[in-house]
Structures are given as structure tokens and as C-alpha cells.
Amino acid sequence: MEFSEHIKTANVEDVVLRRPFHPPMQGTLCVTGHHLLFSNRDGDSSRLVLLLLRNIDAIEKRPSVSSGTITLKCKDLCVLQLDIPGMEECLNIARSIEYLSSLDIVSDMYPFFYRPLKLSLQDQWGLSSPEQNYAQMEELQDRWRLSHVNKDYSVCPSYPPAVIVPHSIDDETLVKVAKFRQGGRFPVLCYYHRKNGMVIMRSSQPLTGANRKRCREDELLLQAVIDGSGLGYIIDTRSNQQAQQARMTGGGFESKSSYSCWKRLHRQLERGKVLQESLIKLVEACGDHSHSVDRWLSKLENSKWLSHVHTALATAGLLAECVERDGHSVLVHGSEGTDATLLVSSLAQLILDPNTRTLDGFLGLLEREWLLAGHPFQHRCAHSAYSHARLRLEAPVFVLLLDCVWQLARQFPLAMGFSEPLLLRLAREVYASDYGTFLCNSDQERCAAGVKERTHCLFQFLLKPSEREHYSNPLYEPTELAIWPSIQPQSLQLWRGLFLRWTQHAVHLEKAQEELRNLVIECRGAS
Amino acid sequence: MMEHIRTPKVENVRLIDRTAPRKAMVGTLYLSATHTIFVENNPETRRETWVLHSMVASVERPPTTPSGSHLVVHTKNFQVVQLLIPQERDAMDVQASLARLSRPEKYSELYCLSINPNANKEEREESWSFLDLQADYRRMGVPNNLWVSTPANSEYRVCDTYPSELFVPKSATPPVIVGSSKFRSRGRLPVLTYFHQDTLAAICRCSQPLSGFSARSQEDEQMLEAIMKSNPGSDYIYVVDTRPKLNAMANRAAGKGYENEDHYANIKLQFIGIENIHVMRNSQQKISDVGELKTPSMGDFLWGLESSGWLKHIKAVLDAGVFIAKAVAEEGISVVVHCSDGWDRTAQACSVASVLLEPYYRTMKGLMLLIERDWVSFGHKFSHRYNHLEGDPKEVSPVIDQFLECVWQLSEQFPCAFEFNERFLVQLHRHVYSCQYGNFLGNSQKERRDMGLRERTHSLWPQLWKDRAQYANPLYRADHTQTQGILRPNTTPYCFKMWKGMYNRVEKSSPPRQTPTDLLTAVREETQQLEEELTNHQERIAVLTKADQTKGNAGQRKINKVCEEECRPGGLAPPTGDGPFTSPPQGYSPSQGGPPGSAMTLPLGPPKGPGPDSDDLSSACSDMESGVADLSSHSSSGGDDNKDPDEAVYCTA
Helix, strand or coil: CCCCHHHHCCEEEEEEEEEECCCCCEEEEEECEEEEEEEEECCCCCEEEEHHHEEEEEEEEECCCCCCEEEECCCCCEEEEEEEEEEEHHHHHHHHHHHHCCCCCCHHHHHHHCCCCCCCCCCCCCCCHHHHHHCCCHHHHEEEEEEEEEEEEECCCCCCEEEECCCCCCCCHHHHHCEEHHHCCCEEEEEECCCCCCCCEECCCCCCCCCCCCCCHHHHHHHHCCCCCCCEEECEEEEECHHHHHHHHHHCCCCCCCCCCEEEEEECCCCCCHHHHHHHHHHHHHCCCCCCCCHHHHHHHHHHHHHHHHHHHHHHHHHHHHHHHCCCCEEEEEECCCHHHHHHHHHHHHHHHHHHHHHHHHHHHHHHHHCCCCEEEEEECCCCCCCCCCCCCCCCCCCHHHHHHHHHHHCCCCCCCCCCCHHHHHHCCCEEEEEEECCCCHHHHHHHHCCHHCCCCCCCCCCCCCHHHHEEEECCCCCCCCCCCCCCCHHCCCCHHHHHCHHHHHHHHHHHHHHHHHHHHHHHHHH | CCCHHHCCCEEEEEEEHHHHHHHHHEEEECCCCCEEEEEEEECCCCCCEEEEEEEEEEECCCCCCCCCCEEEEEEEECCCEEECCCCCCHHHHHHHHHEEEEHCCCHCCCCCCCCCCCHHHHHHHHHHCCCHHHHHHHHHHCCCCCCEEEHHHHHCCCCCCCCCCCCECCCHHHHHHHHHHHHHHHCCCCEEEEEEECCCCCEEECCCCCCCCCCCCHHHHHHHHHHCCCCCCCCCEEEECCCCCCCHHHHHHHCCCCCCCCCCCCCEEECCCCCHHHHHHHHHHHHHHHHHHHCCCCHHHHHHHHHHHHHHHHHHHHHHHHHHHHHHHHHHCCCCECCCCCCCHHHHHHHHHHHCHHHHHCHHHHHHHHHHHHHCCCCCCHHHHHHCCCCCCCCCCCCCHHHHHHHHHHHCCCCCCCCCCCHHHHHHHHHHHCCCCCCCCCCCCHHHHCHHHHHHHHCCCCCCCCCHHHHEEEEEEEECCCCCCCCCCCCCCCCCCHHHHCCCCCHHCCCCCCCCCHHHHHHHHHHHHHHHHHHHHHHHHHHHHHHHHHHHHHHHHHHHHHHHHHHHHHHHCCCCCCHHHCCCCCCCCCCCCCCCCCCEEEEEECCCCCCCCCCCHHHHEEEEEHHHHHHHHHHHCCCCCCCCCCHHCCCCC
């Protein structure tokens, strides 16, 4: 594709850029296929501001006779303003931004063009494969096997080529189970609890439909999961009523009569549009500086964002509790099993498993539980909180995960190996990135688009020695124990680092973080 | 007080953990003259819970159940102790005794006056000279050629709620001082409270003028004129009336009110809109209810927070301080602050402004001095506001609570700017209510002098100072940019949070808490010790080297290695073990129990009897709550030396 078709005006002089924390700056604005480039030469020093067009969520233009103002609202919640001389130029630039910021062909996106000197396309893409993950967990290998039934993505398009299933269940059975689960997402193992051998499984809803259809293979598979341990729990991330209603559209739930050894618990987690609207309301509340304390609190409540954080952590706590304290295996699913399911299963793993709390371990968790497990990033993160575009498949499930992880890290400042800047970086990269990691909706799509050959991997980059320190928690002290978060509303807080990122408030807090880091380094150095 | 104790001891009492009602400790309840003490039966732990009578706000007795009678004790610092007493009769006795013991009728019944003043005479006398208010005025550069000390109020002649020593403009003559005083509510004339050396602007405080609809006083007008002239180069002053304008206008009908801008040349009147003590009292009740909600939904919580109005009031107080600080530091304009009587909202606004303006007031000693000046010396009615004696409930209001909370909100916004931590503020708050020291008794300097408190009680300040290690904010550095100059806080509503450490302490026991600053403090202490050790070793090496040159180097290396090994387990030990970290989760599902520990209990030996001598009870303080259990025990300076007796009461950290 030729980007130049869409760039009528490539350069404008004497543009004024206004952005948070900086005085207005005058300089030259330049539009390229993927960036806005703003440069200003002040004597000898020249300054360059580079903005990825993909980061722009909404654009508002106010043209007047001889000039115009463009307000850019970015997906990282930053708001910028450009004063452009010349109405024609202003409109041309606005049009280019509108078009180029919402490209939807994957191979046109910037990660396919990003070629930094320090990185090579020959570098490893991704951190680990299902095979490697399986090989590392020797304890589970006598009861669990690695199945390649999905090696060509034909059984479940959103699963990776290899998944872990009970030893006694053969591939033929899996194919049948897949037909009984929405999108072919049959139950697979996502976590093995070393202390007691219990597991966390995840899947999509069973397609029982209005006639309460059964699938013997599905029942067999779940029976094999709890082999010997007697009772398992199913955490359904929908309310009981929602689950009942799903039967009308072909979905459903595991009934007591067919799955007698499984106890179902319903915990309603919001998803989709409700979640997206919650984010929009929260960001709107944070951006309005004029109102009173009462109005702020009422807007904060009205956005319901913190309620979603609360429910997600509470459900993850419940799941972890079933596994660690009650000693039962758990299956998690909602309807599609690609959103709330992943949110709950990955938070529970952070609570239980110290290996997922290191920097490497956390990124590994994201790779396993979000990228390979088929969270549809491209659909969910097409737009963020400012966009006026009609909502389609957008939902900030991943941002909600990061917020919950931040809450965990805030309650256990010593337990996590990674830092708040890592979470903030991920929150930005998931919407607009130089790297290919969050492109596409599944492993299959990523392979088909050549993402792994033609883009660089964000996770590999974050683990480079040059980056590692910044994203590590200076206070980190590993603990083998589970970290049980307090889910009292009084204990949960607005994530100021993200939602008030562009206010002076966040700057003070950041300085304090820096001070803390320096002090620890100083103290450790001294002793 | 002993005569009020009907039952000194009740056995088989259960102390209920409110976060996990089915878990309870069984033990014996003792009532002493000063404390209620619960001692667990379990011979291994024998945890103790102490509640000082003067901290008790209320004792409720819900209807008796088959298993016995419950007593729910709410304290003035928002903690809750729930007891289950087998016999209804005992419960009624305990309730009646506590009701009486917690509401003393005379000052002499108070803790600090019930101890022998001559037991530690020297220490007592010394304790009162710990702070020197006059030295603080000198630090500000007062007196100088603009502001002078006046003897007008010696023996409290012009105003019995003011300190005897006052600073006024040099040009204010005695007739002006006396005349102005007569024109102000309760004689509280405009006097200096803070002088900003950089701009020569001053903060003065007073009460409302007796202006009514038309009255005026030439002397009072001259007084304000003199204040303006004491700031060379400025041609007006601000008069900040911290009340809502409507309230100020209503006061005119009673012959009071505010300054008429037509009569006073060169003043700019500014209303701030801090609500009165009654509104604040109700609001605090509501926010403390929010803090006590057991399993609220997020919606309930936020709605409760909003409808309490508390954060709105905190913002109003902070906004008042910001306005004054800006006028003084940025515009270089002097400010006269008043409300009605000038002892509540005025104290809040002036002291918040001082914290913003002057880095010194963000240190421990500075904050003590500030409280001593703007609150104690200027006649804030501590005994009335904090209900020290059984009195008019309408006089009670959390005025200084709000000031301390403003400081806390600021410290959350500027984590490096304050020398002290949250614990310091919580402790100050406690002592405003506890009456264990004489500092906050009475309602004015005159009352305190007449009671002879300096001769009969100890001062709190040196005690806090002695324990300063546990109140230190490790992020504070005197040379940090945040530490210097004036603070310019953001007062956008989203900057205000509920003060969980104050209003939601019940819950503290349940989540395993780790605080980075606690860790850092411990690391620092550890480092310091190691450095000292290293120095010692090096000195010894130096000696040895002299004796034997060849072996010196080897010795040095070895010692460094020892230091490395020692550092890890000590300084940065993970919060593991069977402490709070393994606490079972709570609240995910209703059937689950709570954690074993409670914030309010101490795993200690048998009681040694209450009173200022039972100091060592505080030793295991921080472990229950912070999740950094083993850290505090490593820092050797966490000392056994004389600690605050009140910490025995609650293991607040």
C-alpha cells in the first residue's frame, strides 16, 4: 500500500505543539506513513517529538480562516494540541491522521517497518513454546500429556498448536470435545499447583443449547481431570441467569446431572461493551478537573471501573482459594473463554505461583495466558477511551488485568519482581506499538501474517539487559507463599499512575518512586 | 477511679476478630484504673489487648445471645474491640464501669494527673522545655523592625484565650491594641502567627469583628492598616474569612460578622467556605461508619465516601491553606485570617498554610512547634473539642483531625517532602484524645497555667522525639527538591483519598501488608549498623596492621565478606514465616475465616500492671500489621528503652 496517497500535506512550518509538562513549542510538523514528526531547531539544539499514528484514538479539528487547531487524544490517554497555520494544511493533516491512525490491515502496521539497529529479526520471537513449558513441568507429566491435535489450528483456531490435556484422553476424544465447546476451546490445563497437584483448566462454554445436549467425551475429559480427587469446581464468569440465557443461543453450562463431580460457582464479570464504556466514563471523569469532590466521587462510582477491579480480584481470589486451601481442581470459563476467563486464571496464578511474579515469569504468563491462549488483542484494543468510532469488539480486558496486577503489587510491594513502569509500558504497547507482539487475534493469525518473522518481539526486548533494570522492582524479595490480596473496597485504589498519568500528581509520585529506587540501590551498595 | 470498677476481672471472655467473627481468643478481662486489659488464656501466646479508658468513645451492648453478652467498644481513634462475656450481669457491670471510667468529670481523674508528679521530677521539668516557641518566632526573624512583642496580654488582660506573649505591628500603639481587641469577638485581636522572611508578608489571625450591620472601630481599622504597613511595598492585605459567606452574613444579625470593605481601607475580603464544627462532627461520624462497613460493595463504599462529605471538607481546609500560602509567598501580600471565634477554622487554615510555606514545619520538631503555636498557644479548645471531660456534646468536633489529615493528604501527594511518616500523625491524633500527657488539656494557655500542668504532668513532645526512629519517613531528604521551598499541592478532587490508616484500621489485620517505606527504614538501620561495625573492624584492623603489616589485607577482605553475609537476612528478609503473609484469604467467599492475627493484640507476657511503667509492652509493635514482621525485630534501635506507655494500649504502627 502506498501511504503517500493519503498524505496531501507532508510538511508544515511554524506549527505550535502543546503537550503536558512542556511549554508550547514551535517547529515543523511532518506526516509520514506511521508517525507524526515534530521538530524544532532552537539555536544549536534540535528537538524531535515522534508520535506513532496508531496511538491516536480521536482527533478533533477546529479550523478557522487562516489556521486551525487539531487536538489529538491518544490511546495512552495523553492529549496533545497542534496549532497549524493554514486552513487547507490543517484539514489535510487531519485527514491523513484520521486515515493512517486506523489502518486495519496487519501487514501495513508499523511493527512490519520498525527496524532498529540494536535488534535483529533473527532474534528469538517469543519467550517460550508450549513444548518448552510442558518439558519444564516434570511433576505433571505422568498424568498430563502434550497434545498436538491442534497442530494446524483446525480443531480450535484460537488455541496454540500444542496444549496440555489429561493423559488418558486421546486426540480423537479432544476433537469431539472441541465440537461441543464454543469456538472449539476444549478444556486445557493452564496451571499445575505443585503443592497438591491440583490444576486450573480453562475452556469456553459447552454448547448444550436449549435441549440440554450432552457430550460424553466432554464429561470424560473433566472426569479425567479430577481423577481420584473427588470433586472439582467450575467457576463460570457469568451470572447463573446469564448462563441459563446462553442456552437459548446454543451455549450453556455444565449441569449438575451430567457433571456430578463438579460444583458450579457463578461470578459475574463484565466484558465487552460494558467494560469499554466503563473505561470511557472513568477517563472522562479523570479528565474533568472542574468538578467538586462529590461530583468526582459520584463519577468514579458511576464509571464502575473499580467495581470491575474488585470483582476480578475477588473471583481470582476465590479460584486460588479453591486450589490452595480447599485442594480442588478448577475449570474456569465464561462464554467464549477468551476474556474474563483469561483474566481470572492469570490473576489466580499470580496469587499462587511465585514463578509468575518475576519479570520473566510475568511476561511468560502473559505470553501463555493471553497471546497463545487467543485473547483477540486486535479486536479488543482497536480503540481506547477517547474514540468516537462506534464500538464493535473493543474491551479493555487487558488493561483491567494490568490494573488488578497493579493492585496486587501495591498491596505486596516486595512480592513482585517487576515494577509499575512495566505495567504502564504494557498498557501503552497493547494499543500502539513498534513491536509485533500484540498484533492479531490469535497465534494462528500471527503465523499467517508473518508476525514472528517480520516484526520484533516486545517481550524479548523488555528482557534485554538495557531495559531490565528499569522494569524490575528494586524492593523485590521472592516469597514462595501465596499472596492473598485484600479485596475490601477500602483497600483498592484508583490506578493514578495510569489514569492520571498526564497530571502533575503522577509526576510527584513518580519522583518518589525514583527516590525509593535510588535509596535501595544506595543502601544495598553501602552494605 | 477505683470506686467505679464494679468487676475488676471477668473470666472466659472472648475477644472477637471482627474480620472473622468465628475466630475468637478466649481469655480474661481486667479493668484497672486506667485500662481495660484482655489477656488470652493460651499459655504460648498470651496475647494482650489494652484499651486506655480515655480512648473509649462508646460501649454498646447488643441484645444478649445464648452464648453470652456482646460488648462493642469503639475508641476515639476509630478502632473497635468486640468482646463476648458469658454472664449478662458481668457484661452490664463492665459496660457501666467503662461508661463511667471513660467519661471523667474532673481533670484530676485524667490519666496524666493521676500519676505522682514528683516520681520523675527532673525528667518532667525537662520535658516541658523541649520546645521553645519563642525560639521558633526568632527562627522566623521575629521580633524585627516590623513586628514587635507586646506586653499587652501579660496576665491575659486583653484576651484570656490568647498566649501572654503576642507579636503585633511595630506601629500598633497600646490604645490600638486594646481598642481592636474590644472590637473582636472574645477579645481575639489580630496578631502575628507566621512571618515569611522571603517576602516580608505575614499571616495574622483573629476572631470576627463585632461589626453587626454598621458598627465600626477606628482602632481595629488602624490595626489592619498597621498590619499592611508592616509589609513594606504592599498596598493591601487579604482578609480571609474561612466561613461560608452566608454564615458570615448571618452573624451580622448577632452583632458580629465580617469587615466592611468601605470602612477598612485597602483590604480584600475572601470567603473560603469551611463548614462549622457541627457539620464536621456529623461528617466524621459518617466517614468512620464507611471505614467500619464489613463487606461493602465498591458502590456502597464510594457512595458512602461521597455522602459523608468528608473529603470535600478536607479539600476546603487545604484550599484555605493554599490560598493563604500563595498570597504570602507568590504575591507577597499579608493575610489576616479569621472565622467566628478564630480558634477552629482559623487554626486549621493558618497551620496548613505554614506547612505549605515552610519546610521546617514538615519536619517532626517543626510540626510539633506548629501545633504548639497555632493550636495550643492560641487557645484551640482541646478539652471541649476532644471531649476530655464529660461535657456538652455539641462542643465536640474533629477540628485538629482535619488538620492532621490535610498533612497526610499532602504527604501522599509529596512522598519525599515530610520527615515523618503516617504513624507520627496517627500518634499525634491519638494523644490529642488520650490525656496521657498534659499538653492538650484545658482550653487555653491560661487554663493550663492555672491548673499547674507543667508541675503536675509530663509533656508529650520529648517522648515522641525519643521514638523518632519509628516515625521517620525514609524517603525524606533535607536536600530534595520536594523538601525545599513552598509546596504547591494539586487540590483537584481526584487527589483526595480516604485515610485508610485512620478510618479503616479494623481491617488492617486482615490483608497481609507490606510497606516499602518500612522496609527501607529497616534496611537503612541495618546498613548503618553494618557501617558502624565495619568502621569498628577497620579501626581494629588498623591497629592490627600496625602490629603485623603482612596480615592486614587478608583481614580486611574477610571482614567485608562477613558484612555481606550479614546484610541479607537482616535487612531484606522477606516477610515470610507464619506471619500475616500466610493469612488465609478473607472475603472471597463468605464461608471462609479470617486471619489468625489481630492488629490490636500483642504476643507478650503477663501484664505488668498499667501505667507509664509498663513500657516494654510496645516491643513487638509493628509485626502484626505490616507484613514485614521480622524487619522491626532486626533493627536493634527499635529499643527496649522507655517507650510511650500508650503504645501498650494498641499496637498501632
